[in-house]
Structures are given as C-alpha cells and as structure tokens.
Amino acid sequence: MSDNNEILSVKHIYKVFGPDPKTAMDMLRQGANKDEIFKKTGHVVGVFDATFSVKRGEIFVIMGLSGSGKSTMVRLFNRLIEPTSGSIHLNGREITGLSDKALLDVRRKGMAMVFQSFALMPHMSVLENTAFGLEISGVPASERHARAREALSQVGLAAHENSYPHQLSGGMQQRVGLARALANDPDILLMDEAFSALDPLIRSEMQGELIKLQAEQQRTIIFISHDIEEAIRIGHRIAIMEGGRVVQIGTPQELISQPANEYVRTFFKGFDSSRILRAGDIAKLDPETVCRVNGKAPQLNSGVPFNYLVDEHNQLLGVVESHSVIEDRCRVHEQQPIYTDTPLHEVLSLAANLPYPVPVLDRNGALAGTLSKSQLLQTLSRN
C-alpha cells in the first residue's frame, strides 16, 4: 500500500549502537527502556520503534533535545546508518536492503544532505564547490556548471560564482552548501542543524529564504532543529523526539494545543502561543447553542446562556440571550468577523469585551464554533 502523497515512509525503525544489537533488541521488545539497556549492556538505543511518513512537498522538522536521536534518524533515511530493524520506503520503493550501487543512486538523486559545517573545499571556487557532487557523479563539465549556476541563482549567489570560500561570510558559505545540494535536484533535502552555526540575523534570513525556496519548488525538506522558534517558523509539521522515540507529530498548532506529554509541553514554555494558535484551533461547536431559523420563530434552547441564530446555510444571524422572552434582546453580531484562521492575539480584546463567547466563522462565513474567555485563558495560561 503506497500513498502517492507520501514520499518517505518509515516502519518500526530501530537503531541500536553496539556490537550485539540483538540482545538489546530482545530487551527492548520485553519493555526495557534506553537507560536500562545502556546500564545492563552498554548499547545505545539511537532510534526506538519509529513509524511515520513524510508528505511530498512539506517541510518536516525533527526536533528534540541533544542526544534524542535526530541525526541518527536522518542518517537512517539516507542509509549512512544501517537500521537494526524496520523498513524505509522512498517513493514507494524499499531502500532498506538495496545494493550499494542502487544506494548510491538514492543518495545522489533521492536525498541530498546539507550539514551544519559548510564543508566547502577552500581551493575551489563557489561554482566548482557547487558542482562538486555532480562531478563525483560523472556529470560532464558543461552540464554540471549549468546546473550549479542555476542552483546558485536559486540561493541568490549568482554573482559570486568565481569567489572562493574564504571571501564569503558564514551565511554565504551555507548558501553554497545549500546550492550544492540543490544542484542534484534531489527528491528530498535533508538539513541537519543547517543554520545552527549562523548568527541570529543571518539565520533568520536563511529561514526566510528556505521557506521561499520551498514554496517555489514544492521540494520536500526534512529539517533537524533543536530550536522551537525555528521549528515553528519553517515547519509544516514537527516530529518531537525524546530518548530515541518519536513522541508526537503534528502541526505547530496541534503540538501547542494538545501536547502529548510534559516533554513536548516544555518545548513551548515561554513561547507566546497566541502568535501561532488560530481561533479555529480552540473554538468548539456546541450544537446545543446553535439555533437554526428557517422562517418560523426560533426555538431557543434555554438550557444554555446564549443561542447562536443561523440560517439554513449556517450563516450567523445574531446571538440571543436564551432567557430573554423579548425578541429585541437579539444581539446582531456586528463585530469584525473572527475566522478560523484569525491568530488568537487578534481575538483577545474582542473576547474580553463581548458578553457572549466569540463566534468563529469558516471562510464561507458559516459558524464553525465559539470561543469563550475561559477557553482562551486556559489555552494561553497553559504555556
């Protein structure tokens, strides 16, 4: 079963470092954890039973504390490290168990890696450095230079092809590293802490460039980071690793609003979640509070404080205090509409001033849910 939307899928992947991984694997199957195994056998569990897939065209961020297994995971993807157990499929094709020659092909065209250290050849020009991988692959000079120039223009370095690495800033050197990976036109770009060595301003600029590049090319990017700000900024989805396990995968909004455990929650401590959560992430639709008006007098539900009147297309007509008998207590909701994708920080002052929970509309103007002051406070105080 291969979903065309999935570019990479891993199933029950384990990596145990040490001379006798079998014993450690047996212990793992019997429920031992990473620490016990290390104490008893000296083996290190790098990755523990990971199963997930990466979607075509997404930026998939892997995040976790130092030693949690992020680098091991991506090295398993391009088989720089052999898995102890489990399978990996790239474009529906199993890459665990490929011959060395087929594997070289996967590394060349399937996935290209951008490292933290720039790893440029000091005696080669920017153009030669960019074309270096292609040269190793035996691509003729004219073609590899054309492809390298194309890649350099994608990262904004077209004017520097004749410069040498020592003439470039750190950010520019990392762009060359990126161009070298892009010149291979890989299905997946693997980036292991690629921006961590850059100073904050340049780093932020590179993040912006990567987002732009990905939007233009729809290239799949797997990006390792231990920085939550970076992960949230660039990641469509984030996988959180803890002690070799993938403990949760989700959009930044999902991770913030429903962290799977305390470890995930701590990543977001001190992070202003009202900047990335949207009204739709926490709005709830309680059918009890919705009153459909279709010609007849509305049948209010007096069991809830407020009724949200909607027409047959779910468009909001007004909000009624349920206990009122007088029709004109109906409040026509005249506020600037709050949509499911409105950031929470834009909802705060409205929520504070409205006597009823804020109605949240989908992009067709239909009532998608409501958001109360207490829901907002609970969500925002959690972090």
Ligand SMILES: Nc1ncnc2c1ncn2[C@@H]1O[C@H](COP(=O)(O)OP(=O)(O)OP(=O)(O)O)[C@@H](O)[C@H]1O
């Ligand atoms: N070749 C190896 N031999 C033995 N143990 C290893 C090897 N490579 C990694 N490990 C161990 O596997 C675990 C995961 O390491 P990994 O490098 O994947 O972590 P990481 O999440 O990338 O950390 P960092 O953020 O510091 O880069 C660690 O406990 C590490 O000591």
Ligand SMILES: [Mg+2]
């Ligand atoms: Mg690492």
